[in-house]
Amino acid sequence: MSEAACHALGLAGFGALATAAWATVLYDLVIVLVVLVGVLSIAAGLTWFERRLLSFFQDRLGPNRVGPAGLLQPLADMVKMFFKEDWIPPFADPALFVLAPAIIIVSVLLAFVVVPVTGSFVIADLNIGLLFFLAMSSLGVYSVALAGWSSASKYSVIGGLRAAAQMMSYEVFMGLALTGVVLLSGSFDLNRIVAGQRGLWYVVPQLPGFLVFLLAGFAEMRRIPFDLVEAESELVAGYRTEYSGMKSGMFLVGEYLGMTLISALIVTIYFGGWLGPGLPGFVWFLIKIFIFIAFFILVRATLPRPRYDQLMDLGWKILLPLCLVNLAVTGAIILAVQR
Amino acid sequence: MTVAFYIAGAVAVIATLLVVTRRSTIHALLYLVVSLFAVAVVFYTLGAPFVAALEVIVYAGAIIVLFLFTVMLLNIGGEAGPDARRRLRPASWIGPGVLAAVLLVGLVAIIASGANARVGGRAVEPREVGVALYGPYAIGVELASTLLLAALIGARHLGQRRREPDGR
Numbered sequence: 485m486s487e488a489a490c491h492a493l494g495l496a497g498f499g500a501l502a503t504a505a506w507a508t509v510l511y512d513l514v515i516v517l518v519v520l521v522g523v524l525s526i527a528a529g530l531t532w533f534e535r536r537l538l539s540f541f542q543d544r545l546g547p548n549r550v551g552p553a554g555l556l557q558p559l560a561d562m563v564k565m566f567f568k569e570d571w572i573p574p575f576a577d578p579a580l581f582v583l584a585p586a587i588i589i590v591s592v593l594l595a596f597v598v599v600p601v602t603g604s605f606v607i608a609d610l611n612i613g614l615l616f617f618l619a620m621s622s623l624g625v626y627s628v629a630l631a632g633w634s635s636a637s638k639y640s641v642i643g644g645l646r647a648a649a650q651m652m653s654y655e656v657f658m659g660l661a662l663t664g665v666v667l668l669s670g671s672f673d674l675n676r677i678v679a680g681q682r683g684l685w686y687v688v689p690q691l692p693g694f695l696v697f698l699l700a701g702f703a704e705m706r707r708i709p710f711d712l713v714e715a716e717s718e719l720v721a722g723y724r725t726e727y728s729g730m731k732s733g734m735f736l737v738g739e740y741l742g743m744t745l746i747s748a749l750i751v752t753i754y755f756g757g758w759l760g761p762g763l764p765g766f767v768w769f770l771i772k773i774f775i776f777i778a779f780f781i782l783v784r785a786t787l788p789r790p791r792y793d794q795l796m797d798l799g800w801k802i803l804l805p806l807c808l809v810n811l812a813v814t815g816a817i818i819l820a821v822q823r
Numbered sequence: 824m825t826v827a828f829y830i831a832g833a834v835a836v837i838a839t840l841l842v843v844t845r846r847s848t849i850h851a852l853l854y855l856v857v858s859l860f861a862v863a864v865v866f867y868t869l870g871a872p873f874v875a876a877l878e879v880i881v882y883a884g885a886i887i888v889l890f891l892f893t894v895m896l897l898n899i900g901g902e903a904g905p906d907a908r909r910r911l912r913p914a915s916w917i918g919p920g921v922l923a924a925v926l927l928v929g930l931v932a933i934i935a936s937g938a939n940a941r942v943g944g945r946a947v948e949p950r951e952v953g954v955a956l957y958g959p960y961a962i963g964v965e966l967a968s969t970l971l972l973a974a975l976i977g978a979r980h981l982g983q984r985r986r987e988p989d990g991r
Contacts, residue, residue, distance in 0.1 A: 580853075612949060626888070630891075
């Protein structure tokens with residue numbers, strides 16, 4: 485082969501490589517957009533879904549006037565919120581007051597980066613995926629605590645204090661519960677955790693870990709029964725008492741995003757992610773997620789709110805020992821099997 | 824990767840300077856969080872993703888939240904009073920300045936000795952970190968855990984309610 489031909493071939497190879505690189509970038513961007521739009525639509529749709537489902541549980545009708553079956557209600561709510569007065573109290577710390585609602589949205593959306601929708605449809609297949617999720621969810625507490633502090637009113641501050649203590653405590657149990665799964669799968673990579681569940685979902689060998697993770701999930705997303713940071717019977721609206729308009733709306737969206745995230749992670753870590761017979765992977769993934777979201781709404785319709793000290797007692801006196809025993813037993817069994 | 828390293832390094836330095844000079848405690852704490860994030864990115868670019876994740880989880884996610892909690896509880900988050908302003912006089916910078924200079928000399932000596940890690944090198948897997956911690960560095964892990972246990976018992980002792988003389 486002549487040198488010129490080699491040169492031409494090399495150039496062609498380079499051109500193909502460049503095209504391939506661009507294709508990868510474009511594909512990644514498409515995945516990012518699909519996940520972002522999908523997650524935000526689910527969160528917006530949940531405002532309708534939750535109200536309808538709550539009404540169903542309570543033998544009412546719920547919002548059914550705007551559009552077919554009330555489906556356009558989220559849109560109407562959004563328009564309403566955007567036209568409300570965007571007010572910052574004169575006694576507040578303005579910079580942090582504005583920053584706080586943004587933190588919750590950003591931290592939850594970033595956590596979705598590592599969630600695998602199917603084996604190949606994931607934004608970033610990090611080998612520390614689980615740790616990345618824990619890191620992002622531990623940042624959510626700043627939003628609530630700073631919102632409480634920057635509002636400079638007593639209800640907000642008490643709500644913020646409760647949030648800081650509650651979310652930091654339950655972060656510990658959440659991490660410890662997940663270590664059982666990490667032991668079984670031998671990886672922090674969410675894709676490999678799902679792949680490890682082909683024979684048996686991890687919820688079976690890790691039932692105690694799953695229960696702890698579920699309870700910690702309730703506490704992390706601050707939903708009933710663990711919504712003491714905004715308990716309306718004692719704290720008006722807790723950390724977001726002073727918020728109005730779309731800033732308040734962002735806390736709401738953040739809560740629904742958090743609910744979607746926790747459901748997605750429960751499904752990924754304990755219920756086999758996208759694995760399932762017949763249907764394509766992402767359909768299974770969405771079906772499982774919606775089962776858990778419906779479960780969270782059912783719990784909201786059912787359970788009363790405990791006292792704050794009961795919440796802390798449950799965490800440190802029951803969940804923590806349970807996690808540690810689960811971890812020790814799991815480790816011992818794995819060691820015995822490997823011998 | 825190298826660009827990310829230098830940007831993160833610059834952000835860490837600037838944020839840390841702002842931590843020292845802010846009068847509002849909460850603002851200083853938040854700049855500290857930014858600084859810790861930047862350090863996490865530095866770790867990541869140096870090929871230590873596991874350490875980067877732990878940096879965010881442990882420092883930004885737990886320790887600074889504890890600080891924030893204390894500041895909120897004691898209600899000392901606003902502008903510091905004349906007392907703190909007096910402490911920020913130029914004369915009070917001498918002591919910390921000398922200590923920082925000593926550290927700088929040590930840092931320059933290390934860099935000059937050529938024992939520096941490369942940006943964008945091989946990423947160290949979490950498994951390798953674990954194996955190293957429970958292999959050659961087991962004594963360090965044990966010492967740290969002993970220290971933490973002592974701290975735990977000490978905190979329990981200091982935190983308990985004082986008993987009344989009649990035994991209630």
